[in-house]
Amino acid sequence: MKGSDKQSIIASVPQQGFFGHPKGLFTLFFTEFWERFSYYGMRAILVFYMYYEVSKGGLGMDEGTALAIMSIYGSLVYMSGIIGGWLADRIFGTSKAVFYGGILIMLGHILLAIPGSAAILFVSMALIVLGTGLLKPNVSSIVGEIYSEGDHRRDAGFSIFYMGINLGGFLAPLIVGTLGMKYNFHLGFGLAAVGMLLGLTVFILTKKRNLGLAGTFVANPLTPEEKRSAFTRLGLGALIAAILVAVAIPSGLLTFRSFIALVGLLGILIPTLYFIVMYRSPKTTAVERSRILAYIPLFIASVMFWAIQEQGSTILANYADKRTQLDFAGLHISPAWFQSLNPLFIILFAPVFAWLWVKLGDRQPTIPRKFSLGLLFAGLSFLVILLPAYFGGSDALVNPLWLVLSYFIVVVGELCLSPVGLSATTKLAPAAFSAQTMSLWFLSNAAAQAINAQIVKFYTPETEMVYFGVIGGASILLGIxxxxLSGRIQGFMKGVK
Structure with a gap:
């Protein structure tokens, strides 16, 4: 995107109107709020829907298989952001990508609301994967567009935006989780579809007035010749993939285990290729190449962090269901409610961190040091959750306050790393790859969950001390x-702070 285009966008967006931030932040805040309500509501009950018995309204899958599917699903959701970022950068812009993505997500949740088989589950997952790939990275990119490069409100704005994400994430498990777990899973999924519909409605009704030109420019548009070539390649690729799948499944080459391995390989290979392509592109300047090099260790740190944080919806969800005392203080706790702890703590403390970064100004920790703090707290959250087994053994039910503490500690790390990472990505991204670099940021989550799909099979109540200890310890060492190395990394950022 040219500098003149950026100036046109800034001039078209009302710069005051939402807690001292650009008015467009209102539109993006509530669009993402409802999208996250639909996603986290569905996710709060999905793993239970998969492994609960048919007599309880579930699909009756093996627990280990259900946990692996959840990790693979999460990986593909974030991996698809590469497709969404490329389409936004090269074909129709970020605003249209958000709209089309919301439509697909809503259709996926509607399918889940219809009682059926595992086949319907996988079709709905495919729709949500593609829709989230279009919507999530691009709505975050638009947040970056409504601020000028030197605007000191940017980090605080991303923290407020992040609070909106987590407000939806907090309410969804309580409302959708209660409806799905107490009454019927499909009613819960239906409510998630309604959430996405509300998000689309907010976006359509307010974008013109609040966002101006933000999201309307195509950063690196295809020429007509490139467009024909790209569509031809995409069509041939889809045809070849369909043929390979049709041959591999009956022959036994494509099994669930081999698919997990394939996704794990792609989770590492795709971001590696993207770093190489962006670094070697003639459209990338020398300063931008240096910033790409600085971004690599941040990406690796993000993978380690999300490998721990995302187990809140797999291993810790199973831990809540099977290992936790759910009758506590006169209240029966639904295992889905624990999914609200992470966003609840973010809602409470995101404003504190946003205020802190603004208050510290130039004295705040550098971006790499904020990331190192994120890894430290993530590791501690896993070391905390192994203590109940150490003190009480693997057979006794655990006081739910241990889970509460673990979720709290990882949230402290998340507030050091995630909103800062979103903001850093918009600052470090090469101009020709702005939306795709945001997709690359979300690929760190995809890589983490692809790795998780490989390692969740090692978790059992008997091995939980070793499981939590090894992963938590690795995160702390990487944080140190x-x-x-934070000083050297900061030098490669060429002025970005």
């Missing part, structure tokens, strides 16, 4: 290493 990142802290020691």
């Amino acid at each position: 290493l990142l802290f020691l």
